[in-house]
Every structure is written in structure tokens, then in C-alpha cells.
Amino acid sequence: MQTAQLKAAAPACGVARPSMAARSSFKAAPAPSVARPSFARRVQKLQKAAGVQARNVVVVRAADDKVVVIGLAADSGCGKSTFMRRVTGIFGGEPKPPAGGNPDSNTLLSDMTTVICLDDYHSLDRNGRKEKAVTALDPRAQHFDLMYEQVKALKEGKPVQKPIYNHVTGLLDPPEEIQAPKILIIEGLHPFFDDRVNDLLDFKIYLDISDEIKFAWKIQRDMAERGHSLESIKASIEARKPDFDAFIDPQKKKADMIIQVLPTQLVPDEKEGKILRVRLIMKEGKKLFDPVYLFDQGSTVSWIPCGRKLTCTFPGIKMFYGPDTYYGEEVSVLEMDGQFDKLEELIYMESHLSNTSAKFYGEITQQMLKNSSFPGSNNGTGLFQTIVGLKVREVYERITEKEVVPV
Amino acid sequence: MQTAQLKAAAPACGVARPSMAARSSFKAAPAPSVARPSFARRVQKLQKAAGVQARNVVVVRAADDKVVVIGLAADSGCGKSTFMRRVTGIFGGEPKPPAGGNPDSNTLLSDMTTVICLDDYHSLDRNGRKEKAVTALDPRAQHFDLMYEQVKALKEGKPVQKPIYNHVTGLLDPPEEIQAPKILIIEGLHPFFDDRVNDLLDFKIYLDISDEIKFAWKIQRDMAERGHSLESIKASIEARKPDFDAFIDPQKKKADMIIQVLPTQLVPDEKEGKILRVRLIMKEGKKLFDPVYLFDQGSTVSWIPCGRKLTCTFPGIKMFYGPDTYYGEEVSVLEMDGQFDKLEELIYMESHLSNTSAKFYGEITQQMLKNSSFPGSNNGTGLFQTIVGLKVREVYERITEKEVVPV
Numbered sequence: 001m002q003t004a005q006l007k008a009a010a011p012a013c014g015v016a017r018p019s020m021a022a023r024s025s026f027k028a029a030p031a032p033s034v035a036r037p038s039f040a041r042r043v044q045k046l047q048k049a050a051g052v053q054a055r056n057v058v059v060v061r062a063a064d065d066k067v068v069v070i071g072l073a074a075d076s077g078c079g080k081s082t083f084m085r086r087v088t089g090i091f092g093g094e095p096k097p098p099a100g101g102n103p104d105s106n107t108l109l110s111d112m113t114t115v116i117c118l119d120d121y122h123s124l125d126r127n128g129r130k131e132k133a134v135t136a137l138d139p140r141a142q143h144f145d146l147m148y149e150q151v152k153a154l155k156e157g158k159p160v161q162k163p164i165y166n167h168v169t170g171l172l173d174p175p176e177e178i179q180a181p182k183i184l185i186i187e188g189l190h191p192f193f194d195d196r197v198n199d200l201l202d203f204k205i206y207l208d209i210s211d212e213i214k215f216a217w218k219i220q221r222d223m224a225e226r227g228h229s230l231e232s233i234k235a236s237i238e239a240r241k242p243d244f245d246a247f248i249d250p251q252k253k254k255a256d257m258i259i260q261v262l263p264t265q266l267v268p269d270e271k272e273g274k275i276l277r278v279r280l281i282m283k284e285g286k287k288l289f290d291p292v293y294l295f296d297q298g299s300t301v302s303w304i305p306c307g308r309k310l311t312c313t314f315p316g317i318k319m320f321y322g323p324d325t326y327y328g329e330e331v332s333v334l335e336m337d338g339q340f341d342k343l344e345e346l347i348y349m350e351s352h353l354s355n356t357s358a359k360f361y362g363e364i365t366q367q368m369l370k371n372s373s374f375p376g377s378n379n380g381t382g383l384f385q386t387i388v389g390l391k392v393r394e395v396y397e398r399i400t401e402k403e404v405v406p407v
Numbered sequence: 408m409q410t411a412q413l414k415a416a417a418p419a420c421g422v423a424r425p426s427m428a429a430r431s432s433f434k435a436a437p438a439p440s441v442a443r444p445s446f447a448r449r450v451q452k453l454q455k456a457a458g459v460q461a462r463n464v465v466v467v468r469a470a471d472d473k474v475v476v477i478g479l480a481a482d483s484g485c486g487k488s489t490f491m492r493r494v495t496g497i498f499g500g501e502p503k504p505p506a507g508g509n510p511d512s513n514t515l516l517s518d519m520t521t522v523i524c525l526d527d528y529h530s531l532d533r534n535g536r537k538e539k540a541v542t543a544l545d546p547r548a549q550h551f552d553l554m555y556e557q558v559k560a561l562k563e564g565k566p567v568q569k570p571i572y573n574h575v576t577g578l579l580d581p582p583e584e585i586q587a588p589k590i591l592i593i594e595g596l597h598p599f600f601d602d603r604v605n606d607l608l609d610f611k612i613y614l615d616i617s618d619e620i621k622f623a624w625k626i627q628r629d630m631a632e633r634g635h636s637l638e639s640i641k642a643s644i645e646a647r648k649p650d651f652d653a654f655i656d657p658q659k660k661k662a663d664m665i666i667q668v669l670p671t672q673l674v675p676d677e678k679e680g681k682i683l684r685v686r687l688i689m690k691e692g693k694k695l696f697d698p699v700y701l702f703d704q705g706s707t708v709s710w711i712p713c714g715r716k717l718t719c720t721f722p723g724i725k726m727f728y729g730p731d732t733y734y735g736e737e738v739s740v741l742e743m744d745g746q747f748d749k750l751e752e753l754i755y756m757e758s759h760l761s762n763t764s765a766k767f768y769g770e771i772t773q774q775m776l777k778n779s780s781f782p783g784s785n786n787g788t789g790l791f792q793t794i795v796g797l798k799v800r801e802v803y804e805r806i807t808e809k810e811v812v813p814v
Contacts, residue, residue, distance in 0.1 A: 295702045295703075295708075295710070295759075296702075296710065296712065296716075296759060297715070297716065298714045298715025298716040298717075299710060299711060299712045299713070299714040299715075299716065299717070300710070300711035300714055301702075301708065301709070301710050301711075302708070302709045302710075303702070303703065303706060303707070303708050303709075304706060304707035304708075304729070305703065305706045306706070307705045307706040307707055307729070307730050308704070308705025308706075308730050309703075309704065309705040309706065310705075310706070322711070322714070323714050323715050352702075352703060
């Protein structure tokens with residue numbers, strides 16, 4: 001256990017941590033900053049249901065809490081916001097922009113999490129980029145010094161005045177104040193690009209959408225919904241590709257977990273990007289999380305769950321699990337091709353996965369059901385984003401040595 | 408439980424079955440035909456180790472015992488005798504020809520099992536077949552009426568005077584007396600051919616060696632060891648093929664379990680038949696045995712156990728499990744391609760199989776080790792023959808409602 005880290009989080013900012021006496025006697029006379037008994041009982045009940053060893057849980061909101069910093073890298077228009085809603089949903093509360101602030105703020109706050117968008121650290125606004133012929137993907141359009149300073153300050157528990165990049169106007173708006181949350185998530189194009197920022201991250205996620213799927217999705221959105229021509233869509237993809245390949249894509253090597261989204265292999269010539277093959281690539285040997293596995297850890301398994309016990313409609317579901325290397329590093333890969341048609345299929349899948357970090361049987365299914373209106377809820381994107389959310393919770397718990405109550 | 412069958416086995420031949428009182432009080436005053444307490448304790452201990460619910464076990468050796476009849480069909484030279492040694496080995500004792508009888512007897516006796524070779528029911532001896540231009544595969548060379556009468560008599564507990572086909576001389580020798588055993592195994596070319604004989608069988612096994620493997624094995628034996636020419640081997644295979652396809656092969660549809668032996672798919676162009684892909688095809692929905700499965704019953708799984716936890720040398724092992732149909736009947740297929748190099752690989756495989764009918768963890772491995780000098784001990788033929796042996800025991804126990812003590 002990380003006793004050193006716990007010690008480092010000793011009183012420092014004038015907010016007393018509850019004494020051991022207060023901790024153990026909170027049923028009789030709860031201290032102000034200590035969880036209410038009813039809440040504690042609920043925790044115990046949930047833990048009991050999840051098979052967690054019963055013990056008193058004290059949820060303390062003190063300034064000496066460690067701030068856990070998570071990075072999510074992905075291209076624009078690849079579903080980062082859905083991903084973030086799945087991850088923050090694990091910690092409860094509806095993420096909202098800062099109350100009374102800039103209505104075009106990109107920040108999302110909930111009880112435990114704050115998600116900031118790295119576009120806010122653009123050093124060049126839309127006009128500036130146009131003048132200098134620099135894309136938003138180019139590091140020259142980002143203010144990495146400021147990004148580093150502010151992520152570092154937040155990690156140290158200090159509030160910052162963060163700029164706002166207005167996606168509507170393309171201008172940089174006056175800054176907003178961001179308080180240090182329990183979990184800070186930075187999402188955007190370059191979370192791992194600058195080594196100083198990268199080193200502040202406790203857990204790194206890369207959302208890797210294959211070119212075929214990006215193209216299919218863009219056609220769906222820009223052609224069907226916005227009336228763009230196929231030619232203009234192709235041209236815009238081609239124009240972004242060199243910078244994407246140069247500055248964004250290479251960051252995936254540094255990620256702890258990568259979600260790869262590929263065309264299905266179950267249906268030949270499926271070009272619409274509706275049925276997906278999704279791979280969760282998980283680095284091995286990390287202290288803060290355990291990779292998920294299917295049936296037999298460290299072996300290679302492919303599994304078609306649909307059969308005698310579980311009937312599925314075409315094209316069904318195919319799972320794969322196995323060891324691999326990813327840019328020279330040892331990883332495990334969990335793959336799902338196809339989609340869920342019925343709730344029981346999802347429960348069936350969940351029941352056969354191990355090391356998911358779920359706190360009770362069915363937690364993944366419960367999360368997926370809660371978010372069933374989100375895109376990807378019937379395929380591997382939703383499943384693996386939910387699992388990554390549980391891993392974020394695992395990382396948080398291992399760093400802070402605090403229990404998060406499942407919601 | 409098959410109470411009706413138990414009732415049908417009620418006293419009929421003057422040997423009293425122990426009363427319920429004797430059964431429940433055997434610890435105090437064991438009846439003569441009742442197991443000794445030390446034996447019963449050993450059974451209980453073994454059952455406990457195997458997780459079987461503790462209860463008193465009485466092993467009765469009375470003439471009213473049901474005779475369980477097993478059929479094994481296969482071509483000549485396909486390893487039937489090795490198969491039989493693995494199966495009878497599960498019941499203990501070294502199978503031997505009848506003591507003091509014809510030294511060329513084909514019969515093998517052990518404590519619980521008697522294996523008779525159906526060649527003994529040839530109606531034409533070698534000269535007779537030559538004269539009539541009929542192969543040994545042809546039903547016209549078999550005496551099915553006698554086969555039926557004698558298998559029926561043995562099943563009813565009566566001794567028979569069984570002819571002996573002398574494989575050395577090619578002649579029919581004077582008959583030998585065969586007593587009704589607990590388990591009668593008839594092995595040969597036509598165990599399921601005659602409907603009357605087929606109907607007497609409680610469990611049917613077909614050993615199905617693919618043409619490629621038969622050819623490779625025949626070359627190995629007849630060319631390397633006996634100095635035959637490749638041409639003569641090819642000619643002899645071709646000559647047997649029409650009768651084999653007409654009379655032997657179609658019997659496999661009737662089997663409860665089929666062991667298929669095929670060339671490996673792990674090594675391209677492996678023509679020597681040394682690395683094998685072996686499939687155990689198991690009929691579904693049978694009352695007397697449960698099909699084995701891998702990880703998730705009724706689904707489709709492929710599994711390469713060699714990986715992070717288990718290291719193997721080339722070409723390793725690949726397992727497959729899944730539902731299928733076999734001549735219109737529902738089956739499950741368990742497949743093993745490749746071979747074991749180390750004992751731990753075998754234990755690892757065994758630990759991931761379910762419904763094997765092993766009575767304790769490691770029983771398959773123990774059996775394989777005991778018979779490690781037999782051909783096929785490092786691949787799927789040995790593994791699946793051992794599992795089929797355990798299924799024979801399961802069938803015996805379900806029919807007789809008696810426990811067999813693992814040896």
C-alpha cells in the first residue's frame with residue numbers, strides 16, 4: 001500500500017483530517033467533515049453486495065487530498081465527449097459547465113471530476129492559425145508552458161485561471177477559475193505531447209479511430225447531416241492527415257490504455273462504420289491498474305459467446321483476448337467485434353470478463369444501461385469506455401487509498 | 408437416478424443383494440458381500456478430495472450386477488489396442504489374455520473389464536475370404552447372428568463359448584469360454600453394423616483416422632519397419648478403401664463419441680503424421696454422459712494456452728471447443744492441435760476443461776503419466792482416449808448406480 005503517498009497528504013492547508021478517534025466513533029458523534037452514518041451504512045451495504053471486506057469508510061473532502069490526473073488523447077470528432085461522460089458517470093453526478101460562467105466554456109465539473117479541454121491552451125486563435133498557415137493539430141498553435149504550469153498547479157491542489165478557447169467564435173475568451181478537483185481529466189489533441197505535462201499524468205488513454213471508421217463517420221455526419229460533398233470531406237481529411245500523423249498519432253505509444261476502433265471482420269465489405277471491431281490495448285506491469293482478461297490470463301482466446309446458451313442475431317459477437325507487444329511494450333489486448341442486441345448478451349459478456357475493476361457483479365451492465373442513449377452503447381466502444389472508466393476509479397483508489405462508492 | 412434400472416437388477420440368480428439394513432450398518436458388522444470399512448473409508452476420502460458429497464458406498468460383486476456393454480469401432484492398425492489399454496487402465500488391473508487358454512486369444516481380461524475382438528466373429532477365415540474374393544471388412548465375412556447371441560448372453564450375465572480368429576494362422580481356432588464381466592467392451596470393424604448388436608450397446612465410440620494420417624502411419628510402419636514399397640502400401644490402401652467406405656465408415660454416425668485424427672494445422676505441410684489435430688466429437692443430450700467443455704458451455708472458443716503463464720516450444724498447442732452438427736445430430740466438439748512437451752502443459756490443459764468426469768483434480772494427468780509409454784501420450788489422441796475412458800466409467804456408474812474407486 002502507498003503509505004508514503006498517504007503521509008504526504010497530511011494536513012497542510014488548515015483543514016484538519018479527522019482523527020482516528022473521530023474516524024472510528026463516527027457512528028456515535030459524526031464529526032462535521034465525516035460521512036453521515038446513513039451514507040456509511042449505504043457504503044457498507046454496497047461493499048457487502050460487492051464482496052468487499054466490511055470496514056468503516058470515511059469520505060473526506062480536505063484540501064490535502066491527492067489530485068489524480070488523467071489524460072485522454074484523441075482526434076476531434078471521435079467521441080471524446082461521450083467517452084468523458086461514461087468515465088465521469090462512474091463517479092456520479094451530472095457533469096456541468098462552471099455555473100454562471102462563460103456559456104461557451106469547454107470545462108465540465110461534477111462532484112469528483114473536472115474535465116478540461118486542451119483546446120483552451122491554443123496559443124493561436126482561428127485567425128492566428130489561418131494567418132500563419134498552421135492547423136489546430138500543430139504544436140506551434142498550443143501554449144504548452146501554460147498547460148504545464150496549470151496542470152501542475154491543479155495537481156498541487158491550487159486553483160488556476162485557465163483560458164477558454166471559444167469553439168463558436170474561434171477566439172480566446174477571458175479565463176475562468178478552475179479549482180483543484182479530486183480527479184482532473186485533461187482531454188484533447190496533445191495531452192502526452194509535452195514531456196512535462198505527460199509526466200504529471202497518472203493514467204493515459206488514447207482513443208484511436210482507424211482511418212476507415214473516421215471516414216465513414218465523417219461521411220455520415222458531414223454529408224448526410226450537413227450536406228457537404230464527398231469530395232470536400234475527402235479533401236478535409238487529406239489536409240489534416242500530415243499534421244495528425246506527425247503530432248497526434250505518435251502520442252499513442254505513451255498511453256496506458258488504447259481503444260482502437262476498426263471495421264468489423266464479421267460482415268464482409270461493411271463500409272458504413274456501424275458494426276465495429278473495437279480493441280482495448282492495455283499495458284502490462286503497471287502498478288496502478290490490472291489489465292482485464294477473458295477466461296485465462298496471459299493466454300490467447302477467441303470466443304463466440306452466441307451459441308447454445310446465448311442466442312444472438314446476425315452478425316453476433318466475437319471476442320478475442322491475448323498477449324501482444326505495442327511499440328515494443330508488453331500489452332494485453334481485449335477485442336470485441338459485433339454488437340449487443342439484448343441486455344442478456346451484455347450481462348453474459350460481463351460475467352466472463354475478469355479484472356474489470358467492477359465493484360459488484362453487473363456494474364458494467366448497470367453503467368451501460370444508464371448511458372444507453374450514448375453512441376456506441378451496443379458495441380465495444382461503449383463497453384471498453386466503461387471499463388476504462390472503472391480503471392480510472394481503480395487508479396484513483398490506488399493513489400489516494402480511498403474507496404469510491406459505486407453509484 | 409435410474410431407479411427402474413436398479414429395480415430390474417433385483418435378485419434373480421440366487422445371490423442376495425445386501426438389504427438396506429446391511430447397507431447402512433456395514434461399519435458395525437459388514438455383510439460378506441459388502442465392502443470392507445477400510446475400503447469404504449478410502450472411497451469416502453477420495454470422494455471428499457473430488458468434492459463429491461459424502462455418502463456410504465457399497466461395492467457389491469453379485470451375479471445380478473448389470474453388464475455394461477461398450478462398443479469401439481475403428482479400422483485395423485489405428486491404435487484400438489492402445490485405446491483399450493487406456494480405457495481399461497482407468498478401472499485398474501493389467502488386462503491379460505485368459506489364463507491357460509489359447510496363446511493367440513484376442514481377449515483381454517481385467518478385474519472389471521473384458522475386451523473382446525470382433526474379428527473372432529469372422530465367418531470366413533483367411534482362405535475362405537480369398538476363395539470368395541471378400542475382404543475382412545465385408546459383412547459377408549462376419550457371423551452377426553453369433554455376435555448378437557453372444558453379446559446378448561454376456562449382457563444378461565451368462566457365459567459364452569466364443570470362437571477365436573487366429574491372426575497368426577488366419578484360421579478359426581476352437582472357442583474359449585468368456586464369463587460376463589462388469590464392463591464388456593467389443594472392439595473391431597463392425598460393432599454398430601448389425602442393428603441387433605448395436606442396440607445392445609450402452610456407449611459407442613468411433614476412432615476416425617483421416618486418410619492422410621492413415622497413410623502417414625502406414626508408411627512409417629510398413630515402409631520404415633517392414634520394408635514394403637511405397638507403391639505396395641498405396642495399392643493396399645486403395646484396395647481396402649471401397650469396402651471401408653461402404654461398411655466401416657458409415658457406422659460413425661451411430662457413435663456417441665468420435666475421435667477424429669487429422670493432420671496439424673499449426674505446421675504447414677507436416678506430412679509425417681507426427682503432429683496431430685485431434686477432435687473429440689460428443690453427442691449432446693445423452694442421459695448417460697455429459698460432454699466435456701472448455702470455459703463456456705455451448706459457446707465457441709479457441710484457446711492457445713501457451714503465453715505469459717505457460718511457455719511452450721514450437722508449434723505449441725491450440726484448443727478449440729464449440730457446438731456443431733454431425734450427420735444431423737447436435738454435438739459438441741473439443742479439439743486439440745499440437746502436443747505437450749512438459750507435464751505442466753498437460754496439467755494446465757486439464758485444469759481448464761470442465762465435465763471431464765475426473766473424480767479428482769489431476770486424474771487425467773495421472774492416467775496420462777501412468778501410460779506415458781503408449782503412442783499418442785503427448786497429444787490429443789492420448790488425452791481424448793483418456794477422457795473417453797472416464798466417460799466409460801461415468802456411463803457404468805450411471806447405469807449401475809455404483810461408484811468406481813479411482814485407481
